Amino acid sequence: MSPKAAGLAVKYGYTNIKVFSGGDPEWAKADQPFVSSAKFVKEDHILLLDLRATDKFAAGHIPRALNLPAANLDNYQAANFPDYKGTPIVFYSDNMDDIAKALELMWDYGYTKGTYFHGGVAKWQKLGNPVETGLKPAPAKLTYIRKLAPHEINIPDFVKMLTTPGVVILDARSSDEFASGKFKGAINVPSENMEKRFNEVPKDKPVYVHCATGMRAEMAYDILKAKGYTNVKLLKANVNFTGDEYKITD
Amino acid sequence: MKIRTRVAASLVTLITVSMLAGCSKTRPLVKSETPVPQAVPAEATKNDANKVRGTVNTVVGKSNTISIKISDKEMMVFKFDKETVFKNASGYKDLSAGEKVDVVFKAVGAENIATVLSKVLAELPKGTSEIKVDELKALLSKSPEDDNYLLFDTRPAGRFHQATILNSLSLPITEMEKMDKEGKVSPYMPNDKNKMLIFWCGGIT
Numbered sequence: 001m002s003p004k005a006a007g008l009a010v011k012y013g014y015t016n017i018k019v020f021s022g023g024d025p026e027w028a029k030a031d032q033p034f035v036s037s038a039k040f041v042k043e044d045h046i047l048l049l050d051l052r053a054t055d056k057f058a059a060g061h062i063p064r065a066l067n068l069p070a071a072n073l074d075n076y077q078a079a080n081f082p083d084y085k086g087t088p089i090v091f092y093s094d095n096m097d098d099i100a101k102a103l104e105l106m107w108d109y110g111y112t113k114g115t116y117f118h119g120g121v122a123k124w125q126k127l128g129n130p131v132e133t134g135l136k137p138a139p140a141k142l143t144y145i146r147k148l149a150p151h152e153i154n155i156p157d158f159v160k161m162l163t164t165p166g167v168v169i170l171d172a173r174s175s176d177e178f179a180s181g182k183f184k185g186a187i188n189v190p191s192e193n194m195e196k197r198f199n200e201v202p203k204d205k206p207v208y209v210h211c212a213t214g215m216r217a218e219m220a221y222d223i224l225k226a227k228g229y230t231n232v233k234l235l236k237a238n239v240n241f242t243g244d245e246y247k248i249t250d
Numbered sequence: 251m252k253i254r255t256r257v258a259a260s261l262v263t264l265i266t267v268s269m270l271a272g273c274s275k276t277r278p279l280v281k282s283e284t285p286v287p288q289a290v291p292a293e294a295t296k297n298d299a300n301k302v303r304g305t306v307n308t309v310v311g312k313s314n315t316i317s318i319k320i321s322d323k324e325m326m327v328f329k330f331d332k333e334t335v336f337k338n339a340s341g342y343k344d345l346s347a348g349e350k351v352d353v354v355f356k357a358v359g360a361e362n363i364a365t366v367l368s369k370v371l372a373e374l375p376k377g378t379s380e381i382k383v384d385e386l387k388a389l390l391s392k393s394p395e396d397d398n399y400l401l402f403d404t405r406p407a408g409r410f411h412q413a414t415i416l417n418s419l420s421l422p423i424t425e426m427e428k429m430d431k432e433g434k435v436s437p438y439m440p441n442d443k444n445k446m447l448i449f450w451c452g453g454i455t
Contacts, residue, residue: 007375020450021372034413
């Protein structure tokens with residue numbers, strides 16, 4: 001699409017036109033940061049973290065922000081951040097080095113949606129937005145309640161389905177993984193075989209598809225949806241088996 | 251800290267939620283490691299009749315699978331293995347969501363095995379040139395005003411708001427084309443025809 005835009009610019013008579021054709025995937029690969037807009041910070045369902053020192057935070061911060069001074073970042077291990085790795089975490093500060101450090105940490109911990117709000121509180125106010133005062137320290141365990149898409153099922157509901165008669169639990173992992181531990185009564189169609197074996201999935205009962213992380217389940221879901229299935233829901237969560245004992249985490 | 255971001259919220263009244271062809275909707279799911287140069291064997295594909303082009307959806311190293319979005323409706327999943335030839339990419343870790351790839355595959359039992367996975371390189375219109383990550387990084391160290399450039403994020407506005415490159419203005423290609431059809435030009439287009447204009451989106455289209 002960017003070459004298309006560049007083509008229009010050529011048409012309008014511009015002479016110095018560049019295309020960064022790698023786009024955001026290339027930018028991410030180069031470990032470069034992404035910025036979120038004020039609109040996103042204001043309106044979206046995010047985890048907003050202010051990296052400045054406590055006194056600056058208390059004097060004025062963006063509403064909804066929690067205070068996690070950069071000096072404390074070292075105390076926050078992966079387990080202290082939300083369980084859901086797709087949590088949109090937005091940082092701001094008046095110190096770019098602190099932001100870079102926090103974003104690096106998010107990558108290391110496997111978070112795919114860490115961004116920052118460029119310009120911090122000063123920019124926020126300049127855009128005419130209100131600030132709040134007072135303390136709101138980040139808890140030792142940060143949480144984020146993910147809003148599910150209509151085709152997703154949450155963990156407690158999925159667990160209920162495991163003992164509900166008349167529903168199908170579909171395991172999209174490999175046959176080896178399935179053989180070494182599975183939900184009782186589950187059927188197994190590995191995601192990579194779904195294209196050819198989708199007929200094994202019933203169309204007339206509610207189907208709940210899972211894998212080990214949610215990723216292959218999503219692949220399987222996408223294929224089934226394309227095949228015209230409307231009775232399938234997806235569990236985007238980590239599922240671990242020890243024999244047939246299971247543990248499901250966000 | 252110097253304030254450089256310009257927020258284009260006023261222009262962007264339409265939030266385009268539909269995915270643009272070729273522009274990625276999701277952040278890359280695979281973070282690349284330092285690419286290891288790897289010899290690409292000569293054509294190992296002569297006997298394979300199956301070839302598709304699509305956009306990478308997800309890559310799962312654990313099960314050596316990659317899912318490719320062929321169209322809005324169609325998704326295909328491929329296995330890759332030691333025999334798979336990667337072109338324009340050092341390996342599966344070098345393929346990210348949103349990138350366009352050509353897949354040559356063979357069916358083995360119920361599985362489709364990718365024999366060649368090649369990243370599609372950009373075809374740029376005449377009169378434009380490619381800018382690399384490092385050049386862009388260098389430009390961003392100066393403000394658009396100081397360095398006489400404009401950077402445009404041509405993805406849907408929703409993607410811009412969530413995560414964009416510093417100093418980018420939101421100019422969804424859908425808006426640009428709509429205006430073009432009406433004989434109008436975006437107010438972001440400068441008077442100075444020699445100003446450097448940089449366009450980017452969600453990867454190669």
